[in-house]
Amino acid sequence: MKTKVIIMVYNKRIDGRGFDELRPIEAKAGVIKNADGSAYFKMGKTIAYAAVYGPREMFPKFQQDPKKGVLRCNYNMMPFSGAGERVRPGPSRRSKEISMVTEKALLPVIDLNDYPNAVVDVFIELPQTDAGSRCCGINAAAIALADAGIPMKDLIAAVAVGRADGQIIVDLNYEEEHLHEFIEVESKEVADIPVAMIPSTNEITLLQMDGIISKEDFMNAINKVKGAIQKISEIQRNALKDKYGESIENGESIYNGESIYNDSDDRTE
Amino acid sequence: MGILVKDKTVVVPGEVLADDLGFVPGHGTYRQNQKILASRLGLVNIEGKVIKTIPLAGRYLPKRNDVVIGRVMDILVSGWRVDINSPYTAVLSSKETPEFIEKNEDLTRYFDLDDHVVAKITNVTSQNLVDLTVRDQGLRKIRGGRIISVNTHKVPRIIGKKGSMVTMIKQATNCRIIVGQNGWIWIDGEPDKENIAVQAIKKIENESHLSGLTERIKEFLEKETGIKVEIEDKGDYNGLQ
Numbered sequence: 001m002k003t004k005v006i007i008m009v010y011n012k013r014i015d016g017r018g019f020d021e022l023r024p025i026e027a028k029a030g031v032i033k034n035a036d037g038s039a040y041f042k043m044g045k046t047i048a049y050a051a052v053y054g055p056r057e058m059f060p061k062f063q064q065d066p067k068k069g070v071l072r073c074n075y076n077m078m079p080f081s082g083a084g085e086r087v088r089p090g091p092s093r094r095s096k097e098i099s100m101v102t103e104k105a106l107l108p109v110i111d112l113n114d115y116p117n118a119v120v121d122v123f124i125e126l127p128q129t130d131a132g133s134r135c136c137g138i139n140a141a142a143i144a145l146a147d148a149g150i151p152m153k154d155l156i157a158a159v160a161v162g163r164a165d166g167q168i169i170v171d172l173n174y175e176e177e178h179l180h181e182f183i184e185v186e187s188k189e190v191a192d193i194p195v196a197m198i199p200s201t202n203e204i205t206l207l208q209m210d211g212i213i214s215k216e217d218f219m220n221a222i223n224k225v226k227g228a229i230q231k232i233s234e235i236q237r238n239a240l241k242d243k244y245g246e247s248i249e250n251g252e253s254i255y256n257g258e259s260i261y262n263d264s265d266d267r268t269e
Numbered sequence: 270m271g272i273l274v275k276d277k278t279v280v281v282p283g284e285v286l287a288d289d290l291g292f293v294p295g296h297g298t299y300r301q302n303q304k305i306l307a308s309r310l311g312l313v314n315i316e317g318k319v320i321k322t323i324p325l326a327g328r329y330l331p332k333r334n335d336v337v338i339g340r341v342m343d344i345l346v347s348g349w350r351v352d353i354n355s356p357y358t359a360v361l362s363s364k365e366t367p368e369f370i371e372k373n374e375d376l377t378r379y380f381d382l383d384d385h386v387v388a389k390i391t392n393v394t395s396q397n398l399v400d401l402t403v404r405d406q407g408l409r410k411i412r413g414g415r416i417i418s419v420n421t422h423k424v425p426r427i428i429g430k431k432g433s434m435v436t437m438i439k440q441a442t443n444c445r446i447i448v449g450q451n452g453w454i455w456i457d458g459e460p461d462k463e464n465i466a467v468q469a470i471k472k473i474e475n476e477s478h479l480s481g482l483t484e485r486i487k488e489f490l491e492k493e494t495g496i497k498v499e500i501e502d503k504g505d506y507n508g509l510q
Contacts (some may be wrong), residue, residue, distance in 0.1 A: 036326075036328065037326065054328070054356060055328060055356040056328075056356050057357070057358070066396060087432060104299065109282075109283075111308070114330060115356055115397075116395075116396050116397060117357075117396060117397070118356040118357070118397075146281055146282050146309075146310045147310065147326060148326060148327065149309065149310055149324050149325065149326030149328070150309075150327070151282075151307070151308050151309050151325025152282045152283075153282065153283065153284055153295070153299065153306070153308055153482075154282055154283030154306070155281065155283050199283060200283050200285075200306065201301075223450060233283070236281075237281045237283075237284065240279075240310060241279050241281065244279040244325065258472045
C-alpha cells in the first residue's frame with residue numbers, strides 16, 4: 001500500500017481532485033423495501049445505507065418522552081467494510097459516539113412534536129468505508145428521514161474539511177487522512193474536521209476535529225465547506241425527487257417495488 | 270419574487286416555495302424571514318394565498334371520527350388493544366360493543382386475537398391515546414375476505430368524491446369493500462374479482478396525482494370485468510355500506 005511519491009508540497013491531491021472538490025457522489029431514495037424510509041449515499045469509496053422505521057411505539061418504555069417523539073440513531077460499520085483490519089461486529093466505543101453525534105446533528109431540523117411517546121429509528125449501515133463515514137451516514141439518514149415523511153425544516157448535509165501538509169482540502173479520503181504514510185510531507189499534522197450544516201441557514205449542527213490547525217486555517221476551512229454543503233444538499237434533493245419525479249412525468253408506479261400487501265394477505269376465518 | 274415552484278410538483282424539506290410576504294404558509298410549510306419553505310416531502314398545493322404541501326409519505330395519525338380497520342393484538346381486563354397501522358395503538362372498551370358484556374366474561378367470545386374489526390375512533394388525547402367504538406351502523410368484526418394495506422395519504426383518492434371511486438369498484442367487481450382511513454382496506458368477493466379490485470386500488474394509489482384518474486379507473490374496470498360501470502354520486506358517504 002505504501003507508495004512513496006516525492007512531492008515537496010501538497011500541490012496536487014492524490015486522486016487528482018481540486019482542493020475544494022468533492023469525491024464522486026451517488027444518492028438514491030427508497031432503496032429498502034421494508035423500511036418506512038430509506039436511502040443510499042455514496043461518497044467516493046464510502047457507502048452508507050440508511051433505513052428509517054417509525055414513528056413507532058418506543059421500547060423500552062422508560063425511554064419514552066411524553067412531550068415529543070424521540071430520534072434514535074444507530075451507526076454500524078460492517079465487519080468487512082474497513083480499508084484494513086476486520087472491524088469487530090457490534091457496538092464499539094467509536095460507533096456509539098458516532099451514533100450519538102449523528103442523532104444530535106439531525107435533531108435540530110426534525111419536528112417530532114406530533115409524536116409523543118413514539119420513536120423514530122434510524123439505522124445507518126456502512127458496507128464499505130474509506131473516510132468520512134459519519135458524514136456519509138448523516139447524508140443518507142437525512143434523505144431517509146424525508147423519505148419516511150418525517151416533518152423536518154431542512155435536509156442536513158455533512159462533509160469533512162481539513163488541512164494536510166499546509167493545504168486546506170474538502171472531503172478528505174483515507175490517503176489524505178494518513179498523508180505521511182503515502183507521500184513525503186513537510187509536516188505530518190493532518191486536521192480532519194467533519195461538519196454538518198443546515199443548508200438553508202448555514203447553521204452548524206456537527207463539528208468535530210482530529211489533529212491540529214491554526215485559527216485562521218480553521219476559519220478558512222469552515223468558509224470553504226459551505227459551498228460543498230450546498231452541492232451535497234442539491235444531490236440529496238434530487239435523489240428524493242428522482243424517486244417521485246419520473247413517475248410524475250410518465251405515470252409509472254410511485255412506490256417502486258414497494259408491496260402494498262400486508263404480510264397476512266389472504267385472511268379467511 | 271412570488272412563487273418559485275409550480276403547483277402539484279414534488280417538493281422536499283427545505284425547498285424554497287415562495288419569496289413573498291403576500292403568501293401564507295399552510296400545512297407542511299414554514300416561514301423563514303420572507304421565504305416560505307417546505308417542511309415535508311409532498312406535493313405543493315397553492316390555493317389563493319395559502320401554500321401547503323400534501324404529504325406523500327408518512328404514517329397514519331389517528332383522528333376523531335375516522336373509520337379504521339384494526340387488528341386485535343391483546344386482550345385487556347375490560348377491552349381489547351387494537352393495532353390500527355399507526356405509531357399508536359387503540360383501545361376498544363368492552364362497553365363500546367353493541368351487546369352488553371358481563372363482568373368477568375371471556376372477551377375472546379366477541380373479539381379474539383388477530384381478529385379484524387371495523388371501528389370508529391371516538392377520542393384521541395393529546396398523548397395520542399386512542400379510543401374506539403363498534404357501536405355504530407356498519408361497525409363490526411370482519412369475517413372472510415382479505416385485507417390490503419395502502420399509503421394512508423392516498424385513502425381520500427381511493428374513496429373519491431363522496432365515495433364515487435370505491436362505489437365504482439364495488440359495482441364493477443361485486444365485492445364488498447371497506448376502506449379504513451388508516452390505509453387498511455378490506456375486500457370480500459369472488460377471488461378473481463377480488464384481484465381486480467386489488468389491482469384497481471393499486472392503480473389509484475400509484476396514479477392518484479395524475480388528472481383524469483376516475484376515467485382511467487373506469488376504463489380499467491370495464492376492460493377487466495366487461496361490465497359497464499357508471500360514475501355515480503351517491504350523496505353522503507360515511508365510509509361504510
